[in-house]
Amino acid sequence: MEYRQLETFVVLSEELHFARAAERLYLSPGRVSQLVRALESAIGGRLFERTSRRVRLTPLGERFLADLRPSYEGVHGAVERAKAAARNVYGVLRVGFLGTPSALVTRAVCAFEGANPECAIELVEVPLADPFTKVRAGVVDVAFTLLPVEEPDLATGHALNNLRMKLALWKNHPLAARESIDVEELAEIPLVGLTGPAPRRWRELIRPLATPAGRPIPAASDVATSQEGITQVALNRGGMLFCTSTAAYHSKEDVIFVPVDGLPLSRLGLVWLRGGETGAIRAFREITVQNAEIVERSVNTSWTTPYGSPPG
Incomplete structure (x- = not known):
């Protein structure tokens, strides 16, 4: 029984999705499946129920996870500390x-x-x-x-x-010539958000769900990188929030960055x-x-x- 098999089991039990587990482990979904099958073979029982729609732990898998996690976390921490050292x-x-x-x-x-x-x-x-x-x-x-x-x-x-937030807008957007905009005006501007495994709190920092007064903020497309977001803005497909230093780095001819009053500082x-x-x-x-x-x-x-x- 290999450490990689145990690591794959723990990550898959958290994600319950082969593609997401593979992304976290820097493996292919096929390799994740192979490691899980090898572990199940070594144990002698199924740890996961798999269908075309869902993945979930079997009762045996739930018991194995509960028994394994304290030891795994200790070993995982030791390995990471040793690698860093x-x-x-x-x-x-x-x-x-x-x-x-x-x-x-x-x-x-x-x-x-x-x-x-x-x-x-x-x-x-x-x-x-x-x-x-x-x-x-x-x-x-x-x-x-x-x-x-x-x-x-x-x-x-x-x-x-602690930096002010700026809103990236297409150069010909009606608000692009303003010296600043109020946070409540975001209720009229679809904002580009984030895809991928970013935590909810992180995604809401980039694209708030509502203004301080409770007005919902519309959503534009989701992106994985700053460059993808800037591209969506340049195509007039929405605005995107950036801190002042990041806005400075991305300054370009067809995208304007306008300060937003009333947002928490980055x-x-x-x-x-x-x-x-x-x-x-x-x-x-x-x-x-x-x-x-x-x-x-x-x-x-x-x-x-x-x-x-x-x-x-």
């Missing part, structure tokens, strides 16, 4: 960033490598619609993320910035596996905090023109 021994820290390597990301990386020449940083893009899978899988050691994070297996630090922070913080992660977190105030001041004062583009 092994990477740091060889002087590599893998840092995830959300869609765009903003000034906060690049400044923190440069400052860390300058202070710690023995440890190099590898930057890894984290999909906007799937912010935590690569952290959980050990693909990255620490990642930039929107706060708050309400995931019991993940830890976060203090907020690194807060960026760092996330890592709970119990898996290494010395390298602590050092990176401390340097990022030191540089965050400088970057936030620069972003808030440099991107304030009505059209979301640099002054001058």
Whole structure:
């Protein structure tokens, strides 16, 4: 009986969907099915009931999961901590960033490598619609993320910035020439949202369901990345909310970014596996905090023109 078989069983029991489990495990659905069958063969009984419409645990599967989970979580945590420690021994820290390597990301990386020449940083893009899978899988050691994070297996630090939200609109949209719009006006604008395994709280940060007064906000299409969202906006298929720094990065001729009054500020922070913080992660977190105030001041004062583009 292999660790990978047990890992596949636990993930599939959580997802109850072969394709979603395969995505989390970075495997094909066929390989997930093979591992489950091998585990069932070793145990001598069916762990899942499978039909064309649903997947669910059998009574044997439910009992096995209850007995396995405490031991599995202990082993899983030990494996992830060992992998992180092994990477740091060889002087590599893998840092995830959300869609765009903003000034906060690049400044923190440069400052860390300058202070710690023995440890190099590898930057890894984290999909906007799937912010935590690569952290959980050990693909990255620490990642930039929107706060708050309400995931019991993940830890976060203090907020690194507090930035105003801007609405991306097609250049000829009736509101594109405004200096700002009120949050209640979002009830008249279909907003692009997120697909994929992003938690509900995360999706609602990107596309609120209603205004503060309770007016429902219409939904446009769902996307997986910032670039996909910007493309939908450029085609006049809806608006999309971005924080100020991300709006600056995506400034382009056919998309205008208009500040939104009345929305909560966007807060960026760092996330890592709970119990898996290494010395390298602590050092990176401390340097990022030191540089965050400088970057936030620069972003808030440099991107304030009505059209979301640099002054001058």
